[in-house]
Amino acid sequence: MPVPLPGRAALPALAARVRVTGGSPVRDILAVTARPEVINFAGGLPAPELFDREGVADAFRYALQETPAQALQYATTEGEPVLREQLAARTTARGLPTGADDLLVTTGSQQALSLLATALVDPGDTVLVEAPCYLAALQAFGLAGARIVAVPCDEDGPDPQALAELVVRERPKLFYTVPAFQNPTGRTLSAGRRAALASVAARHGLWIVEDDPYGELRYEGERVDWIAAHPDARDRTVLLGSFSKVMAPGLRLGWLRAPAELRRACAVAKQAADLHTPTVNQLAAARYLTACDLDAHVARVAAVYRERRDALLAGLADALPQGSVWTRPEGGMFVWARLPEAYDTTALLPQVLAQDVAYVPGAPFYAGEPDRATLRLCFVTQTPPEIEEGLRRLGRGLGVLG
Known part of the structure; x- marks a missing residue:
């Protein structure tokens, strides 16, 4: 006769350090934005088409x-x-x-x-x-x-x-x-x-x-x-x-x-x-x-990333609310923006995601009191035309564009 399986055992109590440490909001957003139609400014992902x-x-x-x-x-x-x-x-x-x-x-x-x-x-x-x-x-x-x-x-x-x-x-x-x-x-x-x-x-x-x-x-x-x-x-x-x-x-x-x-x-x-x-x-x-020549490869990648950074910077003024400010990085992968005081980028994220575009709210990056009007945009994964379309969607999600 088959032996009945025992009931599921209770999970041992988790260690305190795991209970008090949250998961990564970036990873959570990436799971939500896996659909191919989403233009994703949220992830810090290198452009896969540029891998050697x-x-x-x-x-x-x-x-x-x-x-x-x-x-x-x-x-x-x-x-x-x-x-x-x-x-x-x-x-x-x-x-x-x-x-x-x-x-x-x-x-x-x-x-x-x-x-x-x-x-x-x-x-x-x-x-x-x-x-x-x-x-x-x-x-x-x-x-x-x-x-x-x-x-x-x-x-x-x-x-x-x-x-x-x-x-x-x-x-x-x-x-x-x-x-x-x-x-x-x-x-x-x-x-x-x-x-x-x-x-x-x-x-x-x-x-x-x-x-x-x-x-x-x-x-x-x-x-x-x-x-x-x-x-x-x-x-x-x-x-x-x-x-x-x-x-x-x-x-x-x-x-x-x-x-x-x-x-x-x-x-x-x-x-x-x-x-x-x-x-x-x-x-x-x-x-x-x-x-291989890693430095030459990096130079090729950097040239493409610079075009993508410039495309993002060129369109931010139209996509973000009036009074917003943002960084102009000399390299890397990210632009950091701050919207006017009344905006909460965490609360706004669902309506932005509904436009099939994503960013990372700034609040999780703070050890102390967060600035809830901030957000991070990764510019390296998308092409300039995709960035242009993504910014139009972002503007609609933020209520800036009709």
Whole structure:
């Protein structure tokens, strides 16, 4: 006789850190906007038609044909030496002397954030962030139990004096920043502002986590040196990098550069998380860097993205309510807009979605009191004609256009 199945067991009580950490509104919106007719300004997705599919495919074929035993085997937690050597050379060429042993390869730079939170943050510790801040960083630090405090910012980035005062008052474990083409605002910190933040770090013993996923996507102006390259901050800055925006996000390849003791602690955390980043992906990326010209590929991508940025900027005045203001990023993927005070972009989103267009409301990007009149627009995934049509739909959804 068949044995009856037992009733469904009650779910064990969830850990407190999961109960108090919300999901990603961006991911939730992407699920809603998966329909092909939706013009999606919400996601931070690179344009898939610009991926170097042949170059990446050739790199994987090489890894699997020439080094199959290595490519399909377990690897060291720190990462494949050949890839770390190439990453170190690229970092050194950009003004920050780096050896292969200074780097830990991670499964996307998001994992680097998670490892740092695990290695550094105890429940109740204070972490300082920008206002507004990259949403997934808020999740990573929140999941670790951090008390997250926002540093006041102006159009040039975090206010150094306000940062210094918060360091003295809050005694934080670290300060997290995206200095180049920030997510969500698109702003870039000047060399002077970076030097001022480095000086605060040196005077007050502050650790800085400098996240740079977008820095190579510059469309105009001159590159600004990393905070990590500043003499005042060199021994107390963790630099994060990623291939997601310049090669392909599906590879899930990132890295962190950190002093030896902290890097070892992150490696221990990574061993507990996933042992190591997939070997075949690392070897394929290393082959790509050897056989292809990544810088030339990035330049081609940046040229297309610049056209798309310009198309978005050209149409915003007609799509947004009178009195709105927005950023003009020199690179990256995002424009940040603020509507007049009476507008709530979270409340308005359903009627905008009804027009088959999407944005991300600004409120989730704030650690403290949110500015509910703000929104983020990603311009890189859509073509200029799609952007033009998307802005018409956005204007109708906001009640600006009939």
